[in-house]
Amino acid sequence: AMGAARVITTCSPSNFDYVRSLGADQVIDYHTQNWWEVIPFGVVNVIYDCVCELGTGDHAYQILADGGRFVTIQNSPLAGAASVAKRPSVHQHSFLLSQTGRDQLDILKEIAEAGHLNVTIDSVFGLTSVPSAFNASMTAHTLGKIAIDTQAQ
Numbered sequence: 001a002m003g004a005a006r007v008i009t010t011c012s013p014s015n016f017d018y019v020r021s022l023g024a025d026q027v028i029d030y031h032t033q034n035w036w037e038v039i040p041f042g043v044v045n046v047i048y049d050c051v052c053e054l055g056t057g058d059h060a061y062q063i064l065a066d067g068g069r070f071v072t073i074q075n076s077p078l079a080g081a082a083s084v085a086k087r088p089s090v091h092q093h094s095f096l097l098s099q100t101g102r103d104q105l106d107i108l109k110e111i112a113e114a115g116h117l118n119v120t121i122d123s124v125f126g127l128t129s130v131p132s133a134f135n136a137s138m139t140a141h142t143l144g145k146i147a148i149d150t151q152a153q
Contacts, residue, residue, distance in 0.1 A: 008044065010035050015143060018120075039063050046071065057092065064090045120144030126152035 009019050010030040019027055028035045036059035047060040049072040060070040066089040111117045122142035125133035126149055133146050 008035075008039060012141070018143060035059070036063055042066070044068060049073070061090050066090070121147055123147070124149050124152075 006025045007023050008026040008028065009024045010028045011019050012031055013029055016027045028038050041063050042065045044063055045065050045067070046069045047064060049056050049060070049070065052072060057070060057072065064070060068090050070090065070092045072092070108117065120143060122144035123133070123136060124147045125136075130148060133148060136142055137146050
């Protein structure tokens, strides 16, 4: 997946086949295992965190290889700061999208039209069903994105 030699991810067992189809080599059931206890120290070069649970940064710094990178979308650049001090050879990168607008959508459109964006749609809701879409998103168990069709009621 994207040039990685080996991809390790976490999900529930119902999504194992899906994430393997996306390129995962090893899948960890987050209901029964802690990823930081399963992955040996020093074998991971990059951890990409898009869940942002408390403590993820600290766990990442415990297992990342020297020179490894912890990439997070968390809005706190200090996530795992104590561990950073202990492992100066590991780097953290935080991405925040504080402003959205037409420019960002145009970039996404270009990426999609070039065939480099593969988005799985879990469900599509009409405008009158926005509360149901919100409730679906709050379950945190959708397989893909939730879309709102502004032309449908």
